[in-house]
Amino acid sequence: MLEINQALINALKKCRRLMIFTGAGVSAESGIRTFRDEMDGLWKEYSVEDVVSIEGYRRNPELVWRWHEWFKEVAHKAKPNPAHRAIAAVSELVPQLDVVTQNIDGLHQRAGSKNVILLHGDINRIKCSRCNYETDEWEKSEKQLKCPKCGAGLRHDIVWFGEQLPEDALTYAMHAATTDDVVIAIGTSSVVYPAAQIPFLAKQSGARVVVVNPDDTPLTQIADDFIKATAGVALPELFKQTWGTQFEKFYEQTPAG
Numbered sequence: 001m002l003e004i005n006q007a008l009i010n011a012l013k014k015c016r017r018l019m020i021f022t023g024a025g026v027s028a029e030s031g032i033r034t035f036r037d038e039m040d041g042l043w044k045e046y047s048v049e050d051v052v053s054i055e056g057y058r059r060n061p062e063l064v065w066r067w068h069e070w071f072k073e074v075a076h077k078a079k080p081n082p083a084h085r086a087i088a089a090v091s092e093l094v095p096q097l098d099v100v101t102q103n104i105d106g107l108h109q110r111a112g113s114k115n116v117i118l119l120h121g122d123i124n125r126i127k128c129s130r131c132n133y134e135t136d137e138w139e140k141s142e143k144q145l146k147c148p149k150c151g152a153g154l155r156h157d158i159v160w161f162g163e164q165l166p167e168d169a170l171t172y173a174m175h176a177a178t179t180d181d182v183v184i185a186i187g188t189s190s191v192v193y194p195a196a197q198i199p200f201l202a203k204q205s206g207a208r209v210v211v212v213n214p215d216d217t218p219l220t221q222i223a224d225d226f227i228k229a230t231a232g233v234a235l236p237e238l239f240k241q242t243w244g245t246q247f248e249k250f251y252e253q254t255p256a257g
């Protein structure tokens with residue numbers, strides 16, 4: 001059994017507004033590799049910057065398109081893991097839950113989390129690289145599709161390095177960081193800004209900051225609690241120790257994919 005500080009359990013029990021802030025590590029146990037791991041098989045020779053950056057897109061839009069189509073397929077085949085499911089269940093147990101994610105895989109939504117704040121976009125949408133056309137319905141294609149309105153290349157609606165985050169999502173998350181009582185940051189290397197700033201801002205604003213990660217990150221240094229374990233093990237255990245059978249009841253009802 002994971003040893004959890006009683007003060008954390010008490011803080012969660014009386015928490016009115018909780019933020020769950022996630023990165024790629026929350027989906028590792030669903031079989032999706034994290035960004036700072038080496039890329040999979042056919043993508044081994046490329047770096048993240050080649051496929052998720054504005055410069056990469058300018059150099060080779062077809063490659064960037066293919067990578068996103070591949071990632072979309074990986075995400076669709078993956079299933080929500082116990083961490084995604086535990087997070088969805090907790091929305092029934094706290095007055096307000098903010099799920100803020102850097103992930104583009106859609107697994108929080110598929111586990112039943114509502115109103116997920118997507119800081120880095122959505123792999124299930126494409127948009128025009130020039131005009132305002134966008135859609136979430138298209139045929140999988142190895143070749144980059146063209147905009148039916150203006151003929152420019154279509155691209156996935158993902159925030160790449162060198163691009164701004166969606167203003168609504170960032171504003172919401174920054175505001176929530178200043179009002180949440182507890183922030184649990186899960187599976188993030190905490191090096192990609194501005195997203196990485198959110199838990200630090202929460203700490204400055206007086207929130208209790210909890211880190212769940214098998215490794216140290218820059219955030220560990222300021223965390224009130226560091227649960228050094230994988231997300232799929234730590235979260236169901238943390239919430240079970242906090243809310244007992246009430247949590248287990250909602251957890252059992254969450255879709256496992």
Ligand code: OAD
Binds near residue numbers: 025161
């Ligand atoms: P990273 O790949 O940078 O970091 C993943 C983190 O998850 C690391 O700190 C790992 O130690 C941790 N980790 C690995 N397995 C875990 C597990 N089973 N349970 C919990 N933690 C685990 O991913 P992010 O921090 O999400 O941007 O990266 C931030 C952004 O950089 C991504 O959103 C992406 C990327 O480029 C875009 O796609 C725009």
Ligand code: ZN
Binds near residue numbers: 128131133
């Ligand atoms: Zn267009």
